[in-house]
Amino acid sequence: MVDNAWIAAALTAARPQALSALLRYFRNLDTAEEAFQEASLRAVRTWPDKGPPRDATAWLIFVGRNCGVDVVRKTRRNVALPSEEYLSDLDDAEVDIAERLDGAHYRDDILRLLFVCCHPDLLANQQIALALRIVAGLPLRRIARAFLVGEAAMEQRITRAKARIAANNVPFDPPDAESRLQRLGVVAVMLYLVFNEGYSRGHSDPDAALLCDEAIRLGRLLQHLFPTEPEIMGLVALMLLQHARHRARVDAGGQIVLLEDQDRTLWDGPMLAEGRALVEKALRHQEPGTYQIQAAIAAQHARAKRAEDTDWGAIDRLYQSLEVIQPSPVVTLNRAVAVSKARGPAAALALVTPLAEKLDGYFHYHGVRGGLLLQLGNAAGAREAFNRAIALAGSPAEAAHIRLHLDRLAALPALPPATIAN
Amino acid sequence: MLYAVLCYNDENAVATWSKEEDDACMARLGKVEDGMKAKGKMGPVARLLPTTSATTLRKTSGEPFIIDGPFAETKEQFLGFYIADCDSLEEAMAFAKDLAEANPGAGGYEIRPVGIFHPSELG
Incomplete structure (x- = not known):
């Protein structure tokens, strides 16, 4: 099927543009889809012998338009024809359509x-x-x-x-x-x-x-379509930088692997490079937005060859900008994780404690809080927070992850809860 | 004589390949590359990221200006290149033909003689 794989790729790539032009033309989604489907079938029949047209998208729109008009005529008793305004230029040459496509x-x-x-x-x-x-x-x-x-x-x-x-x-x-x-x-x-x-x-x-x-x-x-929109660059960058880590995110047993424990050699290098390039391009515009900042945070992680090389101070500052643009307790919770790395668990707990009311029903809140209490030597408080987290876990993998902390806690001698720093 | 073999294709079509299809194609191209390597004729090879990640600097009479995106919007994009040491255009064309067979379908290869060449220090 290697021979026809490129036709499938060309049809998939052309689809959004061709279908959306047919939708404008027919003003009916079903007719547009049928027309595109018919044009695709003709492509599969004719392209292998004739070779690919110079402009596959223009070809599909041209052929699809003719097919669609046939369909509409056959069913004209049931479906109203598009007005004459849209049907009048049926004799247009392919070249003309191709030119108008670039319009x-x-x-x-x-x-x-x-x-x-x-x-x-x-x-x-x-x-x-x-x-x-x-x-x-x-x-x-x-x-x-x-x-x-x-x-x-x-x-x-x-x-x-x-x-x-x-x-x-x-x-x-x-x-x-x-x-x-x-x-x-x-x-x-x-x-x-x-x-x-x-x-x-x-x-x-x-x-x-x-x-x-x-x-x-x-x-x-x-x-x-919108090559100069920094938030679209940010969105694509964010998706690329997250997706690039997919092979490292889950271990062989299906357990979630935290960012700091991931095998960074499993990260997809070209995908990370593309994401980082897009972040840099976007930030040059100096019109920050939520996708851009989240992508910039992901890019900070991508830059670090080892977890301990992560610039948590920079990540803290990026979360602070995000708090300004999109204030939310979840953003503050994420910032607290960066703060705990940059300035220690006590500073982080001070950020987390005021969120108690708003995030009481949120799995990650109790997970993060438990982790901070544990670092501060408050085993009893940590155990309580982890138990709350397990009760709120959204997936078996999340619950299993917290259970690991509890198991480790169980192996420690109980400490008096007097050492809480805050 | 050094030839550059420049790879052009519709990057949107290439982007629809699954990881398996992409890997399989790169493996086939790798074999062609290995053939040239065995003859000591293979120079640097590069595959470029999508043009959406490109930035263009346009010269003006004054301060150059920066554009998001590629140098020109075209139906096919410049996706990568091979540098090969070939005795003749004939040989360079044979190399490009092997590449085309390993990666059939749409797109094409432009064979351009190299003028100035600074060997890489990047390894």
């Missing part, structure tokens, strides 16, 4: 296609499934496997989501600069959801890793 609107086309997947009426997991099916073009079977549900259930989820979109008006007017940026922000959040869906599952699962790969691919696509 201004293809950026808005792709953004629209991604944006309709983020409709606020859709639940997060519907948005993710829809984006993977429609924009990335992943087969239903693979999306179902990535979500650990059956194919029929996934098909139903996607059909329902599509019906929701169809019932609401898709915004076809070209957006103004402000709503374009707004759409971009919404789409960025959705892509990070796709990524986290895979990331949180753990990468020993290849179906989950697929979600991370697709999120990165769509992120790069956004970056092609």
Whole structure:
């Protein structure tokens, strides 16, 4: 199948642009998808003999447009034809289409296609499934496997989501600069959801890793469309820097390996290099944003050849900037970890203690607090915090990790809790 | 004479390859490279990261200005290169043909004679 692998790659790569142009043309997602599907079938039939067209995307749009018009004509009794305004230029040459592709609107086309997947009426997991099916073009079977549900259930989820979109008006007017940026922000959040869906599952699962790969691919696509947006650079960098560590994150027994204990030779070098390059490019713009700062933190870890080389002072400062832009107890908790490394557990506990009320139901809060108390010699307090953490663990791996601390505690002689520094 | 064999392809298409497909392709290209190495003809080889990670410095009459992204937006991107010591264009073309067979499909290889060459100290 080596012979046809490149056709599959070309079709997948061309899909977002071709499909979104067909959506603008037909103004109906199902017709656009059918047209793209038919054009792809013709590509598979003709490209092996004729060779690839100079511009695969333009070819697919041109052929897809003709196929789609046929479909619409056949079903014209049921479906209203697009208005004459959209059908009048059917005799256009491929060259003309290719020229128009480079015009201004293809950026808005792709953004629209991604944006309709983020409709606020859709639940997060519907948005993710829809984006993977429609924009990335992943087969239903693979999306179902990535979500650990059956194919029929996934098909139903996607059909329902599509019906929701169809019932609401898709915004076809070209957006103004402000709503374009707004759409971009919404789409960025959705892509990070796709990524986290895979990331949180753990990468020993290849179906989950697929979600991370697709999120990165769509992120790069956004970056092609908006090459000077520092937050998009930050988003792609953040995903790359996190994904680059996937082989080191889980050990052979499925246990989570903490950053400081990871075998850094297992980190993906080119992926880290790309992420770090993007962070540097983004920061040059001096328009900091949450993705950029999180990526800059990840880049600090990526720079350190050994855990003990980590510049925790720099990470503390980056978390401080994040606290300014996006104040949140979780950000402060993360900053406390950096502070404990840079200035010791007492300073960190002072940051953590005021968070008690807000983060009482949060697994990591009790895990971090337990760790700090342990370092300060308060075994009883640590045991209590770890027990709270286990009760709140979201996965067996999380619980197992905390249990290790408890086991170590059990092996220590009990200390009087009088040595608490704070 | 030194020849540069410059690799062009649609980076979006290359980005759709799975890790296994990418590894398999690199392994096939590695074999072609090994063939040249065995003859003592292989110079430096580089694979570049996606153009989204590129920054371009454009010269102006005054202070150069910096652009995010590649030098030019094109359908195919410059993705990497090989430097090889070949006796003739014929031999350089045979090398490029072997590379194309190892990595079939779209894209292409540009064969360009090298003018100035500073051997690497990076190893």
